[in-house]
Amino acid sequence: MSIATSHSHCDADAKIGVVLTDPDDWTARAFLNNIRKTGANAFPIDLSTLSASIAASDFSIFNADSEYLKLDAILVRDVGISFSLETISFKFDLLRAFENSIIVMNRPTAIQNAANKFFSFYLFKLACLPIPQTVISSELEVAMKTIEKFESVVVKPIFGSQGEGIIKLESSQPESELASKLRELLKERGVLYLQEFVSNPGRDIRVFVVGEEALGAIYRISRKGSFVSNLSQGGTPVKCELTGEMKELAIRAARAVGADFAGVDLIEGEEGLLLLEVNATPSGKGIKLACGIDVTERVVELLYERVEGYNK
């Protein structure tokens, strides 16, 4: 199999799987369309519909129609939310099994690193990236002391996304009120992720990185009365001119988790830019709307470049 690189057409019989959960999602459709434009076949794949069969001499992955998936590469739009450790593990382990013989982009390890707000911060620290102070603990006492120290704290789920489940607590609140809120969260999550609240101009910056390049950025302006700027929480995308500092930070952050393409969230603190997170399954819709940049085209080109390198 050979897949041509950028701007050219590839083998008409090349089969690229696009891992998705919502076929109507803008980014999923853009990936499928851009692959088809190059002449290759694009197959939407919902990992939750796949089965695996293993014997001493055989391993195969197949769908509900018992068709084997013979793919040349996989592009991951999103893996979806799972309800148990077993289902989410199975999805990632399917990707890891695919990765044994074909290119999977982003790599499952990169997606897992990025989705984990504790481990990604550990990797950012190792890469000497600027990040807000963060404490992770299951101990109520440690959490109370952290709030006292940081004064203004954001509490997030370790595996959260789209701004869901994020709250702000202040050390000025009555101690009993804070303790009861933390107990409630501990009961729900078992572990607390507490981060100093970074004073900011009511927006964050989402930079799109593909390969070694930052393609563009948007400000996401928080809706009135909210400190969370995610578009899914009512944030508004506005074009942001990329500075050299933003580019460098975003590229290093994507590299730290091992992502080939990523949406990197930065926040403008009083003392400069801080890194908030890397999303290794980012939506391309906001930046298309605000800047007219279709990042999915470049992602598909990079996939082909990686496939070509792999086959050499």
Ligand SMILES: Nc1ncnc2c1ncn2[C@@H]1O[C@H](COP(=O)(O)OP(=O)(O)O)[C@@H](O)[C@H]1O
């Ligand atoms: N430490 C913080 N200080 C100030 N605002 C924050 C902080 N952490 C998150 N936010 C706001 O909440 C949003 C969502 O946080 P983020 O860590 O990116 O989680 P998610 O994965 O849910 O997007 C950010 O885009 C930002 O607007």
Ligand SMILES: [Mg+2]
């Ligand atoms: Mg975010």
